[in-house]
Amino acid sequence: MEPGTARIAVDLLGGDDAPAVVVDGALRAVRTDPDLHLLLVGPAEAADALIGALDPEQRARVAVRPVRAAVGMADHPTAARAESTVRAAVTAVRDGLADAIVSAGSTGATVTAAALGLGRWAGVRRPALVATLPAVAGPVVLLDVGGTLEPRPTTLARHAVLGAAYAAVAHGVAAPRVGLLSVGTEAGKGDRLRRAADPALATVPLPCGARYVGLVEGFDICDGARADVVVTDGFTGNVLLKAIEGAYAMAGGPPASGGAPRAAALLGVAGTVVVCHGAARPDDVASGIALAAHLWRRGAADTVSALLADLPQDSAPIDTEVAP
């Protein structure tokens, strides 16, 4: 764990089993990391349960931001109230009250709230959710896992840039190898999106000494021998990540190197945002908070954004798609 204070805004109402699971996860996080400060965003009564269980030192590192809207929205469905808490968490970061956001709520709502509240990076119209899998050969960065379900080829090329920068900055991967996920490794394999994206990825300049290694296959995600960064559309990445999690559960548990991540970083918005699995358990929420703290301490969002801005202008095609 890197040193340095990290102030994380936690959406108490995000996730299938919120707030109980979120509160439990936050409790674990604050006990594990002595430099962690939490801003609990949501109903004060849910936060009180957490705070009452802490010792005085830990309690001093936890603040509450009650969401008034949640009170007036008592008769609204949980999803609507949760959107209001994730918006409040984004506002807290925008106003300098927290350094990063963690939510296990709807990915779409979190992406939209973060993009509107914090703004997007120049040149990135379509944010990407990035998950890191602990492969044998080292971490494999998989993106997108649900931020942009229907990317264009230029978006995949842009995500290749984001993924390469993230692998280097967040995980210290030197000269990341970037692959495009397809149904075979020979050039020309895949659907129209892949056939159009392959030459786009081959020509886009990549940061951090990264290089494009061409098409990779499903095995390569868990294996890591061929690529450090695997680029795919958000639909495929999302179902893949959950299928890998299911396979590990079937096989009696994840490998010693670690299982499928249940928290992902949102890249492309001007801030540190981590999305946890909707079916998050307390440990998943705690690991999401730890990921957010790690990214903040490394200055990952700012560094990745700066790497993008430093790329040659002609290498940074701006997506022309409509924002989500």
Next chain:
Amino acid sequence: MEPGTARIAVDLLGGDDAPAVVVDGALRAVRTDPDLHLLLVGPAEAADALIGALDPEQRARVAVRPVRAAVGMADHPTAARAESTVRAAVTAVRDGLADAIVSAGSTGATVTAAALGLGRWAGVRRPALVATLPAVAGPVVLLDVGGTLEPRPTTLARHAVLGAAYAAVAHGVAAPRVGLLSVGTEAGKGDRLRRAADPALATVPLPCGARYVGLVEGFDICDGARADVVVTDGFTGNVLLKAIEGAYAMAGGPPASGGAPRAAALLGVAGTVVVCHGAARPDDVASGIALAAHLWRRGAADTVSALLADLPQDSAPIDTEVAP
């Protein structure tokens, strides 16, 4: 193993390590199944290596169909020669010399050769590759795993029908539950294809007492608790299947119930066709031959085809897409 003679035409030149691996796999199959007859299609010299290793009883169950083109094509790339062997295997089935085809060659070449040589079922323009995963709760039929990379919503509805019939006929699943793979289970989750296909699957009459259970997620493929048949596009299914295989390898081996299949049945062509993984090992080829024999003995292709023909006419929208 069901009784009954099954005569399988094996493409000796299909697969990354053909013919050695194919010959080895065929050897294992013929030794395991006393009612199995093999027609080895390809270079006679490769077949000879196999035949020489068999005892007289086994040898009597193995025939060779030398592919002349392969001789004249000695200076052609392996892929071109392999296409000629898979076409010859298809011709052998069409001419009544064999009951089923097994190839570990290019999926596209096999699908095309089978569709042209054997014809398609009425109402099925887009064949599907079907893989069966051994989940906790019973077999899960996943389709498509690479036959049709870019289906329309009507194709996914048609594949739901095929998958339901296949689960009942090939695996004896009673009243199969059919799910559509997406990024969440709530209605409306997914990309445009999934949002359009969901109502199409909800209204298409399904055979064998099957019912549509709505959207399912990546976990459900290995788990099997929510659906017996999981419908997706061939791109997603292909990368998923390989990712699950990779996850099992990472976790130290597949679960006791069995790993990811490395052979898939082709549904939609008028014959029994099994496609093995391009990187097939001898055991994979042997399991592909066993699957082909199983499907033939059950009369799976004819039964599934008849189930389709028996569906109400208005329930069998014919895909209007151009054939592959």
